[in-house]
Amino acid sequence: MFSEPDSIFPALIVLLPVLAFVLTLFLGKKLPHGGAYLPIAAIAGSFIISLGVFLEIYPDKIVQQSWPWFANMNIGILIDPLAVVMLMMVTFVSLLIHIYAVGYMSHDPAKPRYFAETALFTAAMLGVVLSDNILQFFISWELVGVCSFLLIGFWYHKPSAAAAAKKAFLVTRVGDVLFLAGIVLLYVNINEIIASGRFSVASDNYLLQFSTMFEAAKLIDPTQLTYITLLFFGGAIGKSGQFPLHGWLPDAMEGPTTVSALIHAATMVTAGVYLVARTFPMFVATPATLGELYPSFFPAHVPDALLIVAYIGGFTALFAATMGLVMNDIKRVLAYSTVSQLGYMMLALGTAGAVLGAKAVGISLFHLISHAFFKALLFLCAGSVIHAVGTNDIREMGGLFKKMKITGTTMMIAALSLAGIGIPFLNIGTAGFFSKDMIIEGSFEYGEKTGDMIPYAFAVIAALLTSIYIFRLWFMAFTGKPRSERHAHESPNVMTRPLMILAILALFFGFTQVGFYGYLEKNFELMGVEMAGHEGEAPEIPVIIILLPVIVGVLGFLISYAIYYKRWLDMSKIISSSNPLYKLLLNRYYEPKIGADIIGVKLTHDVVAQSGEFVDRKIIDGLVIDNIIGKTTFSLGEAARKLQTGVVQNYASVTLLGVGLLLIVLKLVGGI
Amino acid sequence: MADLFMFLIISAIIFSIGSYGIITQRSGIKILMSIELMLNAANINLVAFSSFNGDASGQVFALFSIAIAAAEAAIGFAILVALFKVRDTINLDNINILRW
Amino acid sequence: MTAYISLMIAIPLIGAILAFLTKTRQQARAVALVSSGISLLISIIMLSRFDSSLAGIQLDEIHSWIPSLGITLSFGVDGIGMPLVLLSCIVIPLTVIFAWGETKEPNKFYGLILLELVGVLGVFTSLDFFVFYIFWEIVLIPMYFLISIWGGPRKDYAAIKFFIYTHIASLVMLLAIFALYFNAWQITRTPDFNMFHLLKNYSLLDGWLITNVISIKDAIFIGLLFGFIVKMPAVPFHTWLPDAHVEAPTAGSVILAALLLKMGGYGLFRVILPLLPFSDSPGKMITLMAIIGVLSILYGTFLALAQRDLKKMVAYSSISHMGYVTLGAAALVPLSVSGAMFQQFSHGLITCVLFMSCGVIQHSAGTRIIGDLGGIAKYMPKLTFVMLAGFLASLGLPGMSGFIAELLVLLNSYANLPTFVILALFGIVFTAGYHLWAMQRAVFGTFNEKLGHIHDGANYEIASMAVLVLLIIFFGLYPNPVLNMMTTTATPLVRDAAGLVGVIV
Amino acid sequence: MSYVLLAPEILLTVLALAVILIGLLVSDKSKNILGYISAAGLAASLILTIAKTGEGSFFYNAIVVDPLSQIFKIIFLVVSLIAVIASIHYFKDNRNQDEYYTLILLATVGMMVVASANDLLALFVGFELASMSTYVLAGFEKKNPASLEAALKYFIIGSLSSALMLFGMSLVYGVSGSTNISEILTYFKTAQVSGLDILAMVFLVAGFGFKMALVPFHMWAPDTYEGSPTVVSSLLAAGSKKMGFVAAFRVLVLAMVAVRADIQIVFAILAVITMTYGNVVAISQKSIKRMLAYSSIAQAGYISLAFVVMTQMSIAGGVLLALGHAFMKGGAFIAVAVVGYMVLSDNKNTKNTDDISNFAGLGKRAPITALSLFVFFLALAGIPPSAGFIGKFVLFYSVTIQAVSTASTWLLVIVIIAILNSALSIYYYARVIRYMYVLPPVGEKIHEPLPYVIAMLLAVIGTIGIGLYPEPVINMAMNAASVLGV
């Protein structure tokens, strides 16, 4: 029913939220709750269809639909394991967030706009997931960006919100342009191999379909392929907030908390990871030239693209976690946490991809989904807290656990999941435990095989820091003395129910891991793409390596417990002094200053644009046109005018002079 | 009899004197006289050519031009007199309300 | 033979005369709306009669005019002209609706708008170079008046600059037309101003204008190119545009940006591309065009970023967007060329919304200086909505028509002009930058109390903008109605250029 | 040899005498009728000119009737007709109308004689007849010092030029032994070129250049056009100027043949200087009449391009532009006359009736005048569809193809200069247009006198008509140019 080739249901997954968007936008004002039920119903519908599709195609079918669009582009739907998993996650989390928002946004007068925009946002993300070609993917991807712009700037009357929205859009736009450049390069290369007769497609319209791309990837010039994949990854860096384009994500907290949850958990940021996962065969197919060229710096036999993905991801995971340690805004902490966790996903794709092949997609996606659950939970809890205390600053919170038991508990569950707490060997633990464990093990395996242990080191240290900052957050907010005047209270049911559902998932999702990996590993095979699997037996993983993630997780908890709950260590001394490291972290490595102020405003606007303006107005227009051409003509006119003295004898003189001159000219010219 | 060239020289001299007069003189009357000199010079040319070419049309031309010069003089002086009535001067240096 | 085109041109002309003669505002605008509406109707009928799968001229008609010079009144459309005809017929009625509240000398105002319609329709449909040139020039006059009567403080300067600047360009183009005409005459010995005949004979020209410096062919080519790119306008011949836009009334700006600039691009496709393969140094010419295109894209972008006046910013954005047209045309790939054509069409729609937004803001807030505005979204929600849509379309948001155009240009130009495409890509971020920056400071943020009481745009204003936005989205999602005919026409257009890819720098 | 072909000239001559006779008989008040009579006569003459077919030569081949003379006669008659119609109102209170109309008719006859002249003598006589009549016409406002000054300057420079021209003619006669232009041409085709020829040509150029108002023989023109009664300015600028051109076409074409040297370069220089000077100086003028004068000078520069390339097409272009210019400039001066009338009816003592400030809001005060002036200005600027555009089109076209076919760069440079000039001229025309339509009016709406309206509408019809349907006039101009045998 859902997966027939001509079934309309797959398309409905996207179209329902779009419809909801239109209806809510125009009718929302007249409906109760700002029309919130329209998007909720639509997304619920999408979820049900996704579920239906999943049930029908599991375990070894895919849905593919395609129609010609404009020029040589097509529009189509591809639901393979990768997509269907994402679909269910996105629709489900989004649905919960929508429900939660009914309560959270209940006092906002612009509710219809809010729900319309979130519906569109969800639709755009679903579009990304469903796309069967890279162009449609890009289009949806851009729509996601725009929706995030609209949502981050939802309270547009706040200058900071407007600025953050702009920053989010522009920084991701940098990535988008790289992505677009990658598409251009890919398009050109595919056209080239078609022109050279080495490759053919059924129809021009299928030029940019993923399946075509994967096939073509084997024929494209390897260097070009590296460029293409790296450009794609550039897009992913922007969207997923990887270093160095991570700055927009923490600022994006200016929107309503539900929006943050949506952006950080279910949609938007995961699109970057999804992009790399989607085009993973191309990444794997890139040549390993870096290792050959610089054997002392880079491991051998690791595809260049994957190597870079791994390093960027790993570094981001660590880098963002350091900043998470010192942030005081509850949402900022979570934002850096998101950046860091996305780094993990990238790391997984890079490292595991290099040694395990297609399995890496499963590993990464598993973390993506578990992260979606616990991060959404974290944000919604944060929203609940903010709703209750009216501030974002964790220094002004405290002792909330007594008043907000549900929120406190669920948030603790989420924190545990984020920190990856669980019991090794027994395979009991939170969702994060399983997913993160796999990533760290994957990077260890990578290190074993290639001798490059740096990504592994990144992963482990970041895990420690993650644990510290998240429990710091929890302890500061929920324990100790209340530091706020305001009377906090538990949120209404419409908000707490989603928390509970998410908490359950954050706790138990991990147990699906075996089936999950198996299902996703076959993803590309189902599309007919052969990928080099991992060769040989998996190396024996030492016990200490298996234990390490949990150990650092617990260690982090203990450190936070010591500092922020028991207050055995007074942090105020460290933070109040002009500790350069603290300042560096608090100022986010001066990234906003360098990125926005220096590059964005000073260099682009003040230097380049203003000098262009100067050239345009003063030189081209002012000097050349107005002054040289215009003024000269006028003064010439004035001067020539004065020749007309009004005295007739002068006129006669001029006439006779003219005769003389004519004679001279003729003499000179005619030579007579 | 002097040759054609001599007549042409005389005509050229008178023509030049007339030109000089037009440029230098201030009185309207003198300028008109100078113009008459120039026309006269042209007439000398016409008649001289006519005579040396043995063709009568030059003389006819000269007759016409004499008549026309006379008419022109009449008009010119009439304008001068009219102007004098209005402006009380015929010094052309001062007659320059129209300029620039 | 059908006379759709002459009818379509004649009706607004009659309408214009009637409008001039009307006494009241109501009559004038009714006349304007009705006559431009009829033109729109005719253009839609033409669209329905138009066969997108045929590359040649369709719906053509011919009337004799000046046989001694070989001039005929011949009209017709193909994939180059038809979309622009449609665009003109869409934009003008909407402009009339937008300017429904005009009170200053309304009879002249609407009359001039109709005259503009006459002019641009003539340009887009004439198949005779002489007639083409006449319409090309006629367009200037109503625009001059629109700027100089209804314009801003420096309207005199702007109007005259616009007039003279573009007039010089037209005259240079005229010289080149002469040379083409002469060339054809030498071959056939019959006077003939038919555009296609003249263009076809271009390849037979020979000789040097200045020995070893510039050949006659190149001189003609450059003359024509100059005529067109000044109109587009391309850097560095663009400086008339910001002034004209800033001073022009909103309707004037809309017509200027949406239709008049398109004339330059139309010339590129109609005239320049058929000649390009046969010029003496096609490689250099392509490079020249590509440089101009990319320079316009980047320069326009950065200049837009530097502007404090919202309308001036939009004006520079036009320069930037029209750069894609030049770039796409220079790439000589069927899809890049059709992308460039589509960019013309799409920019025509988008820029209307932008200029209309500026107009509404100016009218309501009394200023367009971005720094003096702020937070007007609070009181102008409807405007904000359509304006945001317009701005997003302008920055190339997928789902809107501008994206498809730019995408086609970028994707397909890369094969021939890789460096230029990479440079053009740089502009995209900054394009988004100035659009969003302007929105952020002018529309969002805290309301600037100094603006006093402001009100939202009138319903007719918002309605016409909304229609445009819907069209932008429609063509962004389903560009085929116009894109197909463009592609059909573009394919034979660049066939001769197929061998040139190698010589391109 | 049927003298019927000369009917228009004869009619006008008789009419001129009749007018002065009737003037003696009727009272001062009813002298207005003379205007109508003259207008009717001119119209009849015009119809005769247009209607008559055939060619012929008269008076020992001194006068010829051929297409070239035809088209120029039409120009002169049209201009005179327009001027006369406008004069009906302009001079309606003048007691000397009889003389006025006689002079105008005689001037027209003189010009027509020049158009037909095939003999230097006839040319000279015609020239002088037209000149002397217009000297008087320029100073016709006897109480107005400006008018008299204009007449005096016109007269002095005019006589000087006559002297130069006569001197040149005498030299031509001397070297060729004949005064008949055809015979002179035959002589020059075979003879060796001497220094005397060059001298003669230069004097002729100076003599004709005066009428054409080519720089540097133009100095009188602005002053005279400004000072003269406006309708007379119209006649001078639109009509008598063309007399210089037709004479130049007839004689200087010959000069080109004669000298065979690059006399074209002389004309190229003159043309370029003339158009540039005219346009540049026109920009800074405050008086519309003076501005129109300079614009006339500039137009003369364009027309002179015809001499630069000397092809049939270029001469046809020159003729077309001359024809167009007759309508446009004639009409424009009439419109200025209306404004003068309007200003005077506001305030009797106004001195500067033609100051540009008087044009403010003319579109409201005198809509027909403003619209006509608007048409004339656009036509003068060469905006299609108008006679001015057609003329420039053919002219520039001819120069361009010459440049292309001979690969001549300097011709191209010249035509580009012409184009830049053409664009520059828009500046000052647009300035007036702005005054008319953009600025607020300074007075009440006036009733535009009917004669002016008719005159202007005639000119508008001519200007636009040629622009819309140029076929017949292009054919005429091409025929006219073919007469010269270039």
Place this chain on the structure above:
Amino acid sequence: MDIVFLIISIITIISSIMVVLSKKLVHSAVYLAGTFMGTAGLFLLLNAEFVAWAQVLVYVGAVVTLILFTIMLTRKGEEENAE
């Protein structure tokens, strides 16, 4: 014959120079008459009797008289010069 030509031409040229140079208008007029007479003499030498007579009649008889009248009409006060 040559001597006659020489004398006539010298008279003609000198009178024409004096037309321009003399201070008083009346003197100029008289010299102008002299020039015309001289020219008439030259015409006679060229065997153009009729033209010579016409020259004398028209120029000396009419034009110079006209000039004298004009001088009279435009005289300002007692001064003869129009300086």
